[in-house]
Every structure is written in structure tokens, then in C-alpha cells.
Amino acid sequence: MEFFTKTNVVRLRSHLDKYLVADADGNRVHQSRKAYGRGAWWTVEEITDGGTKKVRLRSYHGRYLTASEAPFLLGMTGKKVLQTELEPGADFKHEWEVIRDGFQVRLKCWSGRFLRANGGTPPWRNAVTVDEPHSSATKDWVLWDVETVEAVEELVDELCESVVSSLASDDVSVDSETASPMSVFALNSSPARRNSKLMLQVRFDFFGLWTFRFAIFA
Structure with a gap:
């Protein structure tokens, strides 16, 4: 019990x-x-x-x-x-x-x-x-x-905080045309890598789990 x-x-x-x-x-x-x-x-x-x-x-x-x-x-x-x-x-x-x-x-x-x-x-x-x-x-x-x-939610919160913290100093633009419960963030790279762009895809299934996908484009 x-x-x-x-x-x-x-x-x-x-x-x-x-x-x-x-x-x-x-x-x-x-x-x-x-x-x-x-x-x-x-x-x-x-x-x-x-x-x-x-x-x-x-x-x-x-x-x-x-x-x-x-x-x-x-x-x-x-x-x-x-x-x-x-x-x-x-x-x-x-x-x-x-x-x-x-x-x-x-x-x-x-x-x-x-x-x-x-x-x-x-x-x-x-x-x-x-x-x-x-x-x-x-x-x-x-x-x-x-x-x-509750244990799953705590793990997700920690992951979200970690990602947000690591991106706090970057410029973020949001793709507002996404129709599904999904947001795509485009982050400008540092001057040393101004020809590259980091894409972070964040998906949240209603009352479910966050999933993250990273991709670097030249």
C-alpha cells in the first residue's frame, strides 16, 4: 500500500x-x-x-x-x-x-x-x-x-530550468506560425559562429512531458 x-x-x-x-x-x-x-x-x-x-x-x-x-x-x-x-x-x-x-x-x-x-x-x-x-x-x-x-514532473522542471538557463544570454526568436502545441526557438550564434544557427525545438504534450531536439545549421 x-x-x-x-x-x-x-x-x-x-x-x-x-x-x-x-x-x-x-x-x-x-x-x-x-x-x-x-x-x-x-x-x-x-x-x-x-x-x-x-x-x-x-x-x-x-x-x-x-x-x-x-x-x-x-x-x-x-x-x-x-x-x-x-x-x-x-x-x-x-x-x-x-x-x-x-x-x-x-x-x-x-x-x-x-x-x-x-x-x-x-x-x-x-x-x-x-x-x-x-x-x-x-x-x-x-x-x-x-x-x-510528481517525480516525473520534478525531472522535467529541472530539465527546463537547465535549458532556459543555458539560453538566457542568447537572442531568441519564436516561430509563431507553428500550429501544433509546439514552439521552435531560433538562437543567433555568437560572433565567432555568426554563420551558424542553433535551433531548439521544444514540444509539450498536454499535461505530459517536454521533449527537446537540438540541431545546428551552418
């Missing part, structure tokens, strides 16, 4: 090094290697149920990670995992018991199944279900790494 006590917002990384992501439709979830953006952010709400500590995980849509009773595929044991609104009298469907397993966690739902990151060919690829690890080959499929978003 201590994995969730030091932060409000987390990212969950599966055994496939993919993140649990809330789909833009506000209903489904999937796995993705792209960790930037609010889709991979889950707000933690701690609850106590008869001495057992559990969590609810709220997506950026304001909906909760929910273990359903609907089969992911007919004839298979895995059940769908969805984003849903809180239901009066059915709060248990949104609750996850946190079970520590070394440096990782297993998330157990109301039915006794575990949040499971599937792999393989479609439709299993990138799918997330609640299920049991049926063999030693799939026991790691229910293990998740918990990453705090």
Missing part, C-alpha cells in the same frame, strides 16, 4: 513495459508505450474496508477503473476492464486491493481476479482484463510497477 501513499497521481507500467492508459472515449482502457499525456495518469483515492486498504483509480475523464463481469471474449475467463462512473451501492466494483509483490504490486478486484496486462496477437495485444495467472508463464502478467507522476 505504501506504493500509493506518497503520491496523488501515478502511472502503472506492465510487464511489457507498457502503461495503463484510459481511452479517449472515456469507457475503455488499453496498454501503450507512450507514457506522456494525461491518459496514463491515474488519481489515487485511498479507502479502508474492514481493515483492508484499497484504492480507487480515477482517470483524467473523471471516471474510475472498473472490473466488469462482461467477458473480454466469449469462452475466455478474462473479464473487461472499463472506465465507469461511481454507482451508488456498487462502489466495490471500483475498488482494488493492493498486494505488494517485491518492488511491484498486484491489483485485486472485487471478484478475486487481478488486473492483467495481456500480450500476443490481436485482440489480446495491448488488452487489459481481470483474470487469474493460469500458469507460471503468465504469473508476471498481473504485476505492475507504480510510478509517481
Whole structure:
């Protein structure tokens, strides 16, 4: 449980090094290697149920990670995992018991199944279900790494401060014609390199991570 006590917002990384992501439709979830953006952010709400500590995980849509009773595929044991609104009298469907397993966690739902990151060919690829690890080959499929978003933000802030500090003494012009959430800064070089120009491209994905790209043009 201590994995969730030091932060409000987390990212969950599966055994496939993919993140649990809330789909833009506000209903489904999937796995993705792209960790930037609010889709991979889950707000933690701690609850106590008869001495057992559990969590609810709220997506950026304001909906909760929910273990359903609907089969992911007919004839298979895995059940769908969805984003849903809180239901009066059915709060248990949104609750996850946190079970520590070394440096990782297993998330157990109301039915006794575990949040499971599937792999393989479609439709299993990138799918997330609640299920049991049926063999030693799939026991790691229910293990998740918990990453705090605050730690990522601090790293980004340090990187931004470092870049801004290094550019503070240079002349900066901004390309205002860029249509996407991206800014391109053109820096005049020093007199010793007046025929060269340094381009710094900075991109910010909404509520995600800053990425930097440098290029020197003669």
C-alpha cells in the first residue's frame, strides 16, 4: 500500500513495459508505450474496508477503473476492464486491493481476479482484463510497477530550468506560425559562429512531458 501513499497521481507500467492508459472515449482502457499525456495518469483515492486498504483509480475523464463481469471474449475467463462512473451501492466494483509483490504490486478486484496486462496477437495485444495467472508463464502478467507522476514532473522542471538557463544570454526568436502545441526557438550564434544557427525545438504534450531536439545549421 505504501506504493500509493506518497503520491496523488501515478502511472502503472506492465510487464511489457507498457502503461495503463484510459481511452479517449472515456469507457475503455488499453496498454501503450507512450507514457506522456494525461491518459496514463491515474488519481489515487485511498479507502479502508474492514481493515483492508484499497484504492480507487480515477482517470483524467473523471471516471474510475472498473472490473466488469462482461467477458473480454466469449469462452475466455478474462473479464473487461472499463472506465465507469461511481454507482451508488456498487462502489466495490471500483475498488482494488493492493498486494505488494517485491518492488511491484498486484491489483485485486472485487471478484478475486487481478488486473492483467495481456500480450500476443490481436485482440489480446495491448488488452487489459481481470483474470487469474493460469500458469507460471503468465504469473508476471498481473504485476505492475507504480510510478509517481510528481517525480516525473520534478525531472522535467529541472530539465527546463537547465535549458532556459543555458539560453538566457542568447537572442531568441519564436516561430509563431507553428500550429501544433509546439514552439521552435531560433538562437543567433555568437560572433565567432555568426554563420551558424542553433535551433531548439521544444514540444509539450498536454499535461505530459517536454521533449527537446537540438540541431545546428551552418
